[in-house]
């Protein structure tokens with residue numbers, strides 16, 4: 001019996017708050033309406049059988065024998081849900097199991113043979129299928145349909161198609177609703193106060209009004225109820241659920257009230273009572289939603305933020321202008337020096353007055369009675385508090401937009417001031433300024449890690465990988481090693497830049513970092529720095545020999561100079577050691593390359609030593625033979641015949657060689673530019689570059 005119950009439970013997991021088996025039919029199992037992995041069961045409204053493949057059930061305890069103590073047996077079932085919120089572990093008594101059994105029996109006659117087959121097959125599948133994670137952004141229905149051009153906007157008209165809240169179609173719709181909202185916000189106050197609605201143009205105004213109302217209605221009835229939403233980390237795209245979700249929101253109530261047909265009272269009051277349309281102003285949330293969406297989507301959201309703040313400022317001035325006109329009309333147009341004198345364009349004159357009172361105190365028409373004094377006080381207070389706030393907001397937005405540049409300027413100025421105070425040479429000051437300029441133009445920031453630190457580790461790594469991918473893909477060291485080496489190292493790489501001629505590593509220094517060239521070129525210089533041994537380009541690695549400590553070698557084996565402006569990634573010894581500990585193959589590659597370079601350098605210096613020894617030897621032979629000649633000529637006296645002694649062939653060739661080397665020897669240390677011209681591409685086998 002117990003075993004049977006277990007089998008039963010394995011096949012039909014009863015959700016702890018299951019309300020009835022009949023709801024199975026309602027609940028789509030597996031993929032949702034639009035193919036995403038959000039099942040309505042993940043929403044709070046659904047207390048139905050949980051049959052997702054992702055649920056792993058673990059039986060933890062069977063307390064006693066079921067046959068003997070049927071009612072006291074408690075099976076502790078802990079449901080571990082991988083991809084949805086897990087309810088607290090439940091203790092289901094054997095009664096519950098029996099209930100489940102009966103529910104199943106009730107269910108079986110209704111379902112046909114196929115369905116039971118389906119169940120078994122879905123059971124089998126549940127063991128084998130691994131649930132794919134849902135896309136972090138909802139898959140836009142119009143993208144799925146691959147509609148092109150204007151056709152994709154058609155999807156919004158399909159009544160059963162869920163709408164992606166981040167998609168372009170929805171944002172376009174929000175733009176339309178926001179336009180209608182702005183029309184209402186501006187025109188209701190304008191028409192209610194100024195005499196711009198006349199019997200002749202009333203039909204035009206009313207047509208515009210009702211077109212906007214239609215948009216409002218469509219928004220409440222067709223669009224908002226189909227908006228996908230996030231629940232328990234899943235995008236819910238079941239239209240029943242999206243509808244329920246919308247109805248639960250406060251926004252729904254405001255949207256419905258905003259559609260109140262108070263304008264039916266026109267029949268009683270007349271069409272000039274435009275103020276009856278005030279509920280339309282309650283759709284403010286859509287206006288905000290539009291700006292939020294634009295803020296998310298646009299590459300420079302500062303424009304949207306400034307636009308929104310300007311909208312508020314102008315709207316407040318507009319309301320002030322309407323109030324001023326209404327007040328003037330109430331007191332009597334042109335009846336005293338403060339009120340509007342009914343001259344010129346009424347709206348422009350009143351808007352000008354409202355702008356003046358809101359932004360300045362003094363030099364305004366003097367109020368003459370209590371009402372006017374109250375109006376002016378309110379206008380000024382609004383100017384002082386609200387406008388100051390809004391203008392401050394604009395300043396903040398601009399400051400945020402230019403923060404990185406401001407910080408860069410601050411650092412540069414601080415550094416320049418410091419060098420000037422210490423009377424540092426002008427050339428050094430110029431170099432520092434150049435370095436700042438170059439680093440800023442390349443990286444747009446000085447500390448990359450500061451920006452990325454707020455991200456979770458894996459995301460930070462992905463961002464760093466994406467940013468540096470173009471360079472890292474050219475590093476041969478990473479190409480032959482496992483991907484995880486790249487992932488391990490990418491966050492440890494520190495971007496550094498060098499100016500033309502800058503020394504990156506100096507021969508004989510203790511090595512603390514190795515480098516990967518991101519852009520630019522570097523020269524590996526010979527011992528006397530007269531010759532370029534190798535030209536390293538994008539993707540090349542250098543500075544590793546002293547870090548590997550081969551044969552106890554901890555010092556730099558060569559001086560490396562930046563040829564022009566160059567950007568490198570520096571990797572510290574500790575980070576390299578940590579990475580190589582887990583990536584033996586990379587350690588091997590580096591070691592082989594280092595060995596090869598050491599051997600090449602040793603061979604080269606041995607050759608040079610022999611060459612210089614030979615030179616010295618030939619100089620010595622020459623000088624000794626001259627001395628001998630002098631001695632012999634002195635001994636033979638002036639009458640002695642100067643007989644030339646034949647020289648040995650080796651001495652001759654040595655002399656010729658030394659003559660050649662004298663010709664070839666550069667008169668002075670070559671400049672880097674001349675060295676670039678004759679740059680060799682040495683060690684073709686060992687340079688770790690993409691090309």
Ligand SMILES: Nc1ncnc2c1ncn2[C@@H]1O[C@@H]2COP(=O)(O)O[C@H]2[C@H]1O
Nearest residue numbers: 524533534542543544545546556557558
């Ligand atoms: N002949 C060479 N060809 C290419 N690279 C070299 C050569 N000699 C030295 N290097 C590189 O220059 C670096 C200088 O610092 P390291 O000795 O740490 O590591 C050295 C090598 O990576």
